[in-house]
Amino acid sequence: MIIMKGLEEFRLTSGLAASIDKSTVFFCQVNQALKRAIMDVMPFEEGKLPVRYLGVPLISSNLIAANCKALIEKVDRRIDDWMNKALSFAGRLQLIVSVISSMFTYWASVLMLPASTVKELERKMKGFLWQKDEKDRAKSKERNARIFTDIKRRPTQIAKIILDTVRLKLVSMREVHVISNWKTRKRWDLERIVLHEA
Structure with missing residues (x-):
């Protein structure tokens, strides 16, 4: 009372x-x-800790993987919805660039994401782009032979497109210190998202 x-x-x-x-x-x-x-x-x-404001946890220390669970789950929900639809390679790539990247770009503009979280997001994006099943992955390669022929000649082309898109978003937020972190993280190894590892 x-x-x-x-x-x-x-x-x-x-x-x-x-x-x-x-x-x-x-x-x-x-x-x-x-x-x-x-x-x-x-x-x-x-309420449950950590306190969140606009979806981002408010903490005084560096983020740990457990703090980013909500971000991972949000990406999972998006990908699960899309996996039930017949999307082309170009369609999946566009969703990664325009939707999924914007999710973690917002978090990265406020806080430094843990390396384990970045790798997990990278794994999920690559799995969605190439599809999880090996048979579907092979079919996807066959349907998009022309695209992959060009990728083999310039293997970082699509990775550069994704990186440039995310960096432009960060520039618009005027988060210069976040952009510098991309360089130290070797461009987050975004080429591994789009290149198939045999």
Whole structure:
């Protein structure tokens, strides 16, 4: 009740009211009985750490792989939806460039993604581009023989397109320090996303 009275006094003083739908309550070293009593009074849901703002976790230290689980799951959901559709190689490539890359570009513009997360995203994008099944992968190669002939002559062409697209997005965000990190990470080895490893 004291907390609710405090929130009410804050509303009357400032004219700002807490949004029930967007507000959460966090507990630390509180027994279950007291927690239930507080939850019965407060109309908010119990939050989980780390706190997120616009989908990005708010933490004072560097990100770890566990903090990026939401990003991985979001990419998985997108890819699962697309796998049920008959998409061409060019269509899958366009989705990677325009949709999936924008997901982790936003995160990378705010925080430094762990290397393990980058590799996991890279693996998922490559798997989606070339398809998971070896038979489907072979069929995809056969259907796109002309494209791959050009790729063999210039093996980093598509990787460069993806990289340039992501870097342009970062430039528009004016995140210069993030762009420099791309260089230190050897362009995130994006060529491995589009090149088939025998």
